[in-house]
Structure formats: structure tokens, C-alpha cells
Amino acid sequence: MTKKAIIIGSGIAGIASSIRLALKGFQVELFEANSYPGGKLSEIEIEGYRFDAGPSLFTLPEQVDELFRLAGKNPKDYFEYEKLDVACQYFWEDGTRLKAYSDLNLFAEEVQTKLGEPAQNIREALRKSAFIYDSLAPLFMNRSLHQLDTWTNPQALKSYLRIGKLGIFSTMNEANRQQFSHPKLVQLFNRYATYNGSNPYETPATLNIIPHLEFNIGAFFPKKGMHDITMSLYKLSTELGVNYHFGQKVEKVLVENGEAKGIRVKGKDQFADLLVNNMDMVNAYKTILKEEKQPKLLLKQPKSSSALIFYWGIKRDFPELDLHNIFFSDNYALEFEHIFKKGTIYDDPTIYVNITSTHKSDDAPEGCMNWFTMINVPNNQEQDWDKMIAEAKRNILHKLNRILKTDIESLIEVEEILDPRTIESKTSSAQGALYGNSSNNKFAAFLRHANYSSAIKNLYFCGGSVHPGGGIPLCLLSAKIMSEMI
Structure with missing residues (x-):
């Protein structure tokens, strides 16, 4: 039976x-x-604009391909994707702009040219990231931590011998400050804590495993979104x-x-x-x-951070923007203090703008763009979200206007908003936290x-x-x- x-x-x-x-x-x-x-x-469609509603970065595509192969299918008959030439573009208030090329040598040269950071520091940081991944992925990502054989197999024993080099005893920020001389590059690599809703000033440097996925393996985009x-x-x-x-x-x-x-x-x-x-x-x-x-x-x-997302149909093309774009806060530490200590939104938030129409033109009308505009925010603790969202929107618009030298609000044709309350109601995520429990301690x-x-x-x-x-x-x-x- x-x-x-x-x-x-x-x-x-x-x-x-x-x-x-x-x-x-x-x-x-x-x-x-x-x-x-x-x-x-999932996705959202509004008056000719299509938005991917949630996760926007695609790494380790082999995890998807594997499911088709297990079923005896050719993955390409169902699902196609492309590797990105530029993983992300970074913008600062002082006019600095940086392209994180997927080609490691190009990225290292870009950092050395724009920031004066020795190219070797980038190569060494990504070598260390690969080392952490190779040491821990077989143990933490592919096996249960709650079964004895996970801790007694040969791979686990090998990891024990490397424990001092895996970043367990320092924070991500401490490790990145030791690795890089330029504060903007420290900030860029601290950003990877947000990939699981954590605070780079508290989460262990073990999370420096994440850049390996984006740079050494690659960032990808599904051709249909x-x-x-x-x-x-x-x-x-x-x-x-x-x-x-x-x-x-x-x-x-x-x-x-x-x-x-x-x-x-x-x-x-x-x-x-x-x-x-x-x-x-x-x-x-x-x-x-x-x-x-x-x-x-x-x-x-404690739960991870959440997100406030504005889905904006923008009736203009911005050729300087790509699929993934980050507009950094001038005080990253204070931003995370607001998120995790105060339960509020900092008035100079780091803004992420994802624009799939740069790679999939039918996601927006001709000459327009679909902006998935997101900031990291605290999870839902019964704050006055309506007031916080209104203030955050003003701060986001002012910041984008300053950096892009335009008037974004006049270009917004359609808008939909997702906040921690609606994240919880739509996805049953406790307190609207995006990643469950936070990773702000070594355990x-x-x-x-x-x-x-x-x-x-x-x-x-x-x-x-x-x-x-x-x-x-x-x-x-x-x-x-x-x-x-x-």
C-alpha cells in the first residue's frame, strides 16, 4: 500500500x-x-508592472537543478537562468560608486581604483570565505546538527581542527576591519549579515561564508524572474x-x-x-x-530583522542602475542599533533597489522600470508602523533623490507596500521576521x-x-x- x-x-x-x-x-x-x-x-502584478515579491538574489542554482535531475528531467526544459556579470552596484552619498563584478580580478581592480584598497585584500577575503564554506558547508548546510553521526564523521573531525580559522570567536565587523583598510569596503562586506537578517556588529564572522556564494560561485538571475x-x-x-x-x-x-x-x-x-x-x-x-x-x-x-518594501512602477529609465543596487547609509552601526536595539527605523537607512526589468524587459512598460525598493527594519513588536512607514518613505525618497539627482516621487506610477505586519499575515512568519531566529550569537x-x-x-x-x-x-x-x- x-x-x-x-x-x-x-x-x-x-x-x-x-x-x-x-x-x-x-x-x-x-x-x-x-x-x-x-x-x-511569489510575485505581484500591477498595471503592466511585474515584481518578484520576496527573495531577489539567486545563488547556488544547482540546488534547484538537482530536483529536476532527481526526477530524471532536464532542468533546462523547465527552468533557465544566467550568471550575472555584475553581482551588485554600490552607491554612497559622497558620490562614490562601485561595481561588484562577478569576475574576481575585475572586482579587485575596481576596488583598488575607486577606494585605494589593495586588490590582494579582496582576493584574500574571498579565499578565506571559500575556506569557511569548504570547512562548514558539508557539516552545517548538508546534514542535521541534531544527529550524532554529523559530529563523528571525518568531515566534522576535519572542521574541529580548523575551528580557530572559521570566525566563530569574532564578529563579522571585527573580522572585516582586520581584513580591509577602507571603511566603505568594511561596510560592503558587513552587508552580508543582512542576508539572514542579522547584525554584522554582533553576528559571528563565520557568516563571512556568504560572499563565497556570490563571488566565487556566482550570482544568477532566472530568465523568467x-x-x-x-x-x-x-x-x-x-x-x-x-x-x-x-x-x-x-x-x-x-x-x-x-x-x-x-x-x-x-x-x-x-x-x-x-x-x-x-x-x-x-x-x-x-x-x-x-x-x-x-x-x-x-x-x-530573538527573531531576525524584517523588511519594508515599496513596489514602485517608475515611469523613466535609469541606465546607471542594474539588477541589484545598494545605496548605503553613512552610519551603518547606528542603522543596526535602531533595528536590533531600539526596534525603530533609522532616518538614513541603507536602501536596496532590485530592478528585474533591466534583465527581463517585459516586467515594465517600455521606457519604465519596476523598482523593488527595500530597507531592513525590525520585526513586528507592535510599533506604530503606519507612522514609521510614512517617515521611512520620505527618508528613502530624499536619499535616492540626492544620490541620483532626480525627483523619484514624481516618477512613481504605481505603488504597493509590504511591511512586517503583512509579511506575517501573508506568510505566517512570526513577527514578520524574514529568517526565523536571528544569528546574532555564536550559538x-x-x-x-x-x-x-x-x-x-x-x-x-x-x-x-x-x-x-x-x-x-x-x-x-x-x-x-x-x-x-x-
């Missing part, structure tokens, strides 16, 4: 889990509260027989004698041999698992929920709120780790 699996939530990890379980021979039923798949990795990651995998999963139930909010996980038996949806019970929770772990325990034993230590952990990796329940048999977990963390590659890896346990 075919075994049945129920997956709760169709975020990218939930979809990946459905594919892996279908390939293991399970009949997979996936229940999603929204009317569409993808969770944060980021949302195509969702839709291509959704298509594959349906071809493998996965049944999706949209608009079906799970009310309760059914547990009997310490074993997960199924779920309750709209008052009806659905039974299965195993359950996979792709819902944010904190909100899951507060709602569908509220009658079960609570992992109190994990639930009390953060060990304070993420396991990919299985130690208290409830046949209940598994995947997604950005559990091991190994948030972001597309890690969410896909969470599905892989989870499925290999079954």
Missing part, C-alpha cells in the same frame, strides 16, 4: 519536500492557506503526482500517543503516515501544535529547530525557520536533510 505524506505550507521548502517525497514513492498532499504556491517567493523558481518546481511536483489544496488553512496537527496522525482542515480530519511542517516553526507551535509540548528555549530566541546555528520532532513521531520540519536557516538555498537544503531522514 502506498504511504501518504501531508505537507503543511507550499513555501519553496514545502514544494521541494513534496518532490523528494513523491520520488520516494509517497502519495503527497500539500495544504496551503493562500491561493497560490511559493510563500515569500525569481518567481519562476516557484512555478517550475510547482510544475515538476504536479507532474510527479503531488496534490495541492489551496485556500486550505490547517487548523491542527492530530497527535495520538506521541505520533502525528494527520491534520484538521475546515473541521475535517485528514490522515497520513507522516507530516512535514513548512510553516514558520514559532507560529506552528502557537497554532496547529499549541496542544503539544513546546520547545520553550527555541521559541524564546545561533544550534538554536534552530531540528528537521524532525524529538517529541512527536513522524512529524518533520523544513523551511527558513528551522535548520539550516533562511534564504532559497538553505530552504532547499532543509528539504533535502529532512527527506534523507525518511
Whole structure:
């Protein structure tokens, strides 16, 4: 008899889990509260403009390709992407502009020319980043931290011998200040803490693993936009027989004698041999698992930062802008103090502008651009968000006007806003945090929920709120780790 699996939530990890379980021979039923798949990795269309709603940076594309290959498919028949020549463009108030070329030699020359920073410092920083990745990825990204064999295998023993060189005992900012002489380059490399919603002045320098993904391996762009990651995998999963139930909010996980038996949806019970929770772990325990034993230590952990996003249809072309653009704050430390200590938005925020129409022209009308304009903000702690959003919008517009020497507000043709409150309501992310628990201490990796329940048999977990963390590659890896346990 075919075994049945129920997956709760169709975020990218939930979809990946459905594919892996279908390939293991399970009949997979996936229940999603929204009317569409993808969770944060969805899209918005407004009057001729298309926006990728959530994640905008694509790294480690092999994690997506692997799912098609496991199914015996050619990835290119479903999903195509291109490597970026410029990973990101950086702008400062004093007129400094920097292109982060994907070609390491070009990037090193750009930094030396524009900032006077020796090119060798860039090469050495990225060599160290690769070293951290090679030492830790097999341990932290590809295996469960909650099983003994992870800590006793030969790769783990090798990592123990390198522990002093992995950045565990210093902060990201401290390591970058030792590596670089120019404060703008320190700021640029500190920015990678935001890739998992952390504070570079507190998070361990181990997170300097991230630049390796963007520079040494590469940053990519799906030819049909980021949302195509969702839709291509959704298509594959349906071809493998996965049944999706949209608009079906799970009310309760059914547990009997310490074993997960199924779920309750709209008052009806659905039974299965195993359950996979792709819902944010904190909100899951507060709602569908509220009658079960609570992992109190994990639930009390501070949450990552969130985001305030303005989706703007801009009725003008800016040829100096590319796919990824960063407009830096003049006081980065104070910006993070506001986010993580004060729970407020600094009046000179760092602004990220993602413009997919630079690579996918039909995302905006001719002569126009689709601006995904984002700043990092605190998670939702019942602040006066309406007031904060209005102030932040004014500060964002003034900053962009100063640097680009224009009047952005007069060019905004359409607008939609996403803030921590709507992030929580649309994606069930606790407090609107983008990456679950924060990584602002050296033990953060060990304070993420396991990919299985130690208290409830046949209940598994995947997604950005559990091991190994948030972001597309890690969410896909969470599905892989989870499925290999079954």
C-alpha cells in the first residue's frame, strides 16, 4: 500500500519536500492557506508592472537543478537562468560608486581604483570565505546538527581542527576591519549579515561564508524572474503526482500517543503516515501544535530583522542602475542599533533597489522600470508602523533623490507596500521576521529547530525557520536533510 505524506505550507521548502517525497514513492498532499504556491517567493502584478515579491538574489542554482535531475528531467526544459556579470552596484552619498563584478580580478581592480584598497585584500577575503564554506558547508548546510553521526564523521573531525580559522570567536565587523583598510569596503562586506537578517556588529564572522556564494560561485538571475523558481518546481511536483489544496488553512496537527496522525482542515480530519511542517516553526507551535509540548528555549530566541518594501512602477529609465543596487547609509552601526536595539527605523537607512526589468524587459512598460525598493527594519513588536512607514518613505525618497539627482516621487506610477505586519499575515512568519531566529550569537546555528520532532513521531520540519536557516538555498537544503531522514 502506498504511504501518504501531508505537507503543511507550499513555501519553496514545502514544494521541494513534496518532490523528494513523491520520488520516494509517497502519495503527497500539500495544504496551503493562500491561493497560490511559493510563500515569500511569489510575485505581484500591477498595471503592466511585474515584481518578484520576496527573495531577489539567486545563488547556488544547482540546488534547484538537482530536483529536476532527481526526477530524471532536464532542468533546462523547465527552468533557465544566467550568471550575472555584475553581482551588485554600490552607491554612497559622497558620490562614490562601485561595481561588484562577478569576475574576481575585475572586482579587485575596481576596488583598488575607486577606494585605494589593495586588490590582494579582496582576493584574500574571498579565499578565506571559500575556506569557511569548504570547512562548514558539508557539516552545517548538508546534514542535521541534531544527529550524532554529523559530529563523528571525518568531515566534522576535519572542521574541529580548523575551528580557530572559521570566525566563530569574532564578529563579522571585527573580522572585516582586520581584513580591509577602507571603511566603505568594511561596510560592503558587513552587508552580508543582512542576508539572514542579522547584525554584522554582533553576528559571528563565520557568516563571512556568504560572499563565497556570490563571488566565487556566482550570482544568477532566472530568465523568467525569481518567481519562476516557484512555478517550475510547482510544475515538476504536479507532474510527479503531488496534490495541492489551496485556500486550505490547517487548523491542527492530530497527535495520538506521541505520533502525528494527520491534520484538521475546515473541521475535517485528514490522515497520513507522516507530516512535514513548512510553516514558520514559532507560529506552528502557537497554532496547529499549541496542544503539544513546546520547545520553550527555541521559541524564546530573538527573531531576525524584517523588511519594508515599496513596489514602485517608475515611469523613466535609469541606465546607471542594474539588477541589484545598494545605496548605503553613512552610519551603518547606528542603522543596526535602531533595528536590533531600539526596534525603530533609522532616518538614513541603507536602501536596496532590485530592478528585474533591466534583465527581463517585459516586467515594465517600455521606457519604465519596476523598482523593488527595500530597507531592513525590525520585526513586528507592535510599533506604530503606519507612522514609521510614512517617515521611512520620505527618508528613502530624499536619499535616492540626492544620490541620483532626480525627483523619484514624481516618477512613481504605481505603488504597493509590504511591511512586517503583512509579511506575517501573508506568510505566517512570526513577527514578520524574514529568517526565523536571528544569528546574532555564536550559538545561533544550534538554536534552530531540528528537521524532525524529538517529541512527536513522524512529524518533520523544513523551511527558513528551522535548520539550516533562511534564504532559497538553505530552504532547499532543509528539504533535502529532512527527506534523507525518511
